[in-house]
Amino acid sequence: MPALTLRLAQGTPCWVSLTTDDLPGARAFYGELLGWDFAPGPGQLGEYVRARVGAEAVAGLGVSEVTGFPVQWTTYFAVDSADRAAQLVRECGGTVAVGPLQAERAGRLAIAADVSGAVFGLWQGEEHLGREAGPAPGGPAWAELLTPDADGAAVFYRAVLGVPVAPAEGGSALLVDGRPVAGIRRGAELRGHPPRWRTHFAVADVEATARRAVELGGAVLVAPRHTGRGPTARLADPRGGHFSVLEVP
Template sequence: MTAVKVRLAQGTPCWVSLTTSDHEGAMAFYGALLGWEYGPGPTPLGAYVRALSGGAKVAGIGVTPPGTSHSVGWTTYFAVDSADEVTQRVHECGGTVAMGPLQAERAGRLTIAADLTGSVFGLWQGEEHLGWEVTGEPGAPVWHELLTPDEPSATAFYQAVFGPVLTPGEDGTTRLLVDGCPVAEIRSTTEGRGWRVHFGTADCELTARRAEELGGRVVQEPHDTPQGRMARLADPQGGRFCVLQVG
């Protein structure tokens, strides 16, 4: 378990947020699956709650804004020192900005952007809300990976935008390092694209079966990975995420 009490270094994943077409349904699903409870969050874009695991903030669930084409899905946010400056670098590096920078009340400043292949990610300049308060345990985020058809271009893009150190992984991936610690990875694939959020679980098989009982589905059965036992799941509204066995 890692408790987070300070602003994370720029380029570090610091928050995950689900945009969904069924706010109440998503809250019920993840509450039953991951043991989450909920507290209020900023609402500049509509209904939004913060998910709590053991009383610690770990994620957000918001409703799809009216009149937008944003699909159901999880977004990984990266800590930045200045949302305005890093948003400008996204433009300069050939990415696109869908929203922001905008102020999320007193919580902080955010931007929603996409890289060169259209993979969506967020920028978060924390003020009153620095990000998640715990990682590496069941119910909390534990890992992040980008699936991309063009790993060299993705690597160059995130290096230029955030300034992290990138290093080859043992399994042919590229690891993003911040202050010498791996925070995420980039993996080349022709099957799908985008950032994948991994939540911790004490039992990967049990969580996968429970997701089906709650109306979700198993996209990829539990299997062994370099990070541990993992399964890819989808919630009843179609939002995809992964669970990774920890502990």
């Protein structure tokens, strides 16, 4: 996918970022697993790098400044105004944990949680517009919220992002320009974990990727299986960060 030159429509998942306590280890693991190399990113929130596939930035990796903060991937949604969207989060019963603040010249961001506690980001792109999920291996392919209150989540994200939410297989989907860009479903697989947005990365072979993740010190949480979106597996990196992989042609 060519580099973006126009800001993505509001409500589109535009970026994913890992918060970890072992940045060198994360670079080694994901670099080998997904074919990434790395370049420096904005230092507003501490040590941070951008992962690239070729010349294209596809994800961010950073070190948490908060002791005990969980290792996790965060999905960011494009917004026209991070300040306005953050205010809507509060008005709709969510919380804003970080920002809105300026990430140097890259853009303006906020990190928030919805009414059930699922963490997500808001990104008002300036020099860095993000990346639209697409089919290229190594990049984010799909975002899906697992929550005990799928109906409440649909109401929340419809109001905060200003996009329609329509019924979809297994739950509902956020729509941008009439097409699904992210899913919401009741979290039958939560098993004591908090509600969360799950990041899916595109890969050419799900089974081979799952085997390689284990060889690199990660784990397979849910074995490769077929879904309505294609073959997928849920994995964890060596520090326990959960993510999924989705096989693309």
